[in-house]
Amino acid sequence: MGEQLDRATAHSSPTPLIQDRELGTGTVTLVGAGPGDPALMTVAARDALASSTIVFYDRLGPTDDLASWAPQAELIDVGKLPGFHRVPQGEINRRLVLAAQQGHRVVRLKGGDPYVFGRGYEELVACRTANVPVQVIPGITSAIAVPGAAGIPVTFRELSQSFTVVTGHDPFSDEFCAALVTLVRSGGTVVILMGMQRLSGHLLQLRQHGLTAATPAAVIMNGCTAHQRLVTAEVAQLPHAVAEHGLSSPAVIVIGDVVSLAL
Numbered sequence: 001m002g003e004q005l006d007r008a009t010a011h012s013s014p015t016p017l018i019q020d021r022e023l024g025t026g027t028v029t030l031v032g033a034g035p036g037d038p039a040l041m042t043v044a045a046r047d048a049l050a051s052s053t054i055v056f057y058d059r060l061g062p063t064d065d066l067a068s069w070a071p072q073a074e075l076i077d078v079g080k081l082p083g084f085h086r087v088p089q090g091e092i093n094r095r096l097v098l099a100a101q102q103g104h105r106v107v108r109l110k111g112g113d114p115y116v117f118g119r120g121y122e123e124l125v126a127c128r129t130a131n132v133p134v135q136v137i138p139g140i141t142s143a144i145a146v147p148g149a150a151g152i153p154v155t156f157r158e159l160s161q162s163f164t165v166v167t168g169h170d171p172f173s174d175e176f177c178a179a180l181v182t183l184v185r186s187g188g189t190v191v192i193l194m195g196m197q198r199l200s201g202h203l204l205q206l207r208q209h210g211l212t213a214a215t216p217a218a219v220i221m222n223g224c225t226a227h228q229r230l231v232t233a234e235v236a237q238l239p240h241a242v243a244e245h246g247l248s249s250p251a252v253i254v255i256g257d258v259v260s261l262a263l
Helices: 043-050 089-101 120-129 142-149 174-185 196-208 235-245 257-261
Strands: 009-011 027-032 054-057 074-077 105-110 134-137 162-167 188-193 216-221 229-234 251-255
Touching: 027 043, 027 089, 027 120, 043 105, 043 134, 054 089, 089 105, 089 120, 105 120, 120 134, 142 188, 142 216, 142 251, 162 174, 174 188, 174 196, 196 216, 196 235, 196 251, 216 235, 216 257, 229 235, 251 257
Parallel strands: 027 105, 027 134, 054 074, 054 105, 162 188
Antiparallel strands: 009 074, 188 251, 216 229, 216 251
């Protein structure tokens, strides 16, 4: 019946992980689950889950009702925590390919959109390299939806004519900081994902490259969920405000004049 798949965290389900299937008939679907509210998942996402036989899911995005959305499927948690990837990306790629080769209808469920810092394209390449049929179902990215749920439009005719989404996972280079400061000064909005661990450092870097200390900024934690929390402050005061209110990951950081419009 083929090589056994290693499992990180699996929930019981009617369908065993390894079955007597015709080899080589499986598929992989990379699914964006949206920013957190199950109501914001697409119809195509729900349809893919309903027909799946195995789901590899992340910690972000809606998963509380996953067993009912994918009643035939084995559910496997491959989620990553900040600074701790218990299932490395290369291993996730391997498991997707192996499950499809064993005949499964595989769903790779990701928070937000698979192609916005979700490493979805790496998984797509792994499947194509192995000649595994693969498709992508886009999702609503938290970079736009979470600020919106907090009353912050990433663009507004009178304040912001553009927005830029960046990852805060790694330190910013001097050149990158200078570019972001130029964007904000010219009426742009900067949205930082995965930036909470380096929040103080990133903001200090931006100020050292000319970002005004009084620039409006916000952190939205658990956006698009019942547990959403918002803190707004000037850039110079934001780290203190975040610490004072106990905000942490997952959160979206917004910098720019549009923050002044927050609810």
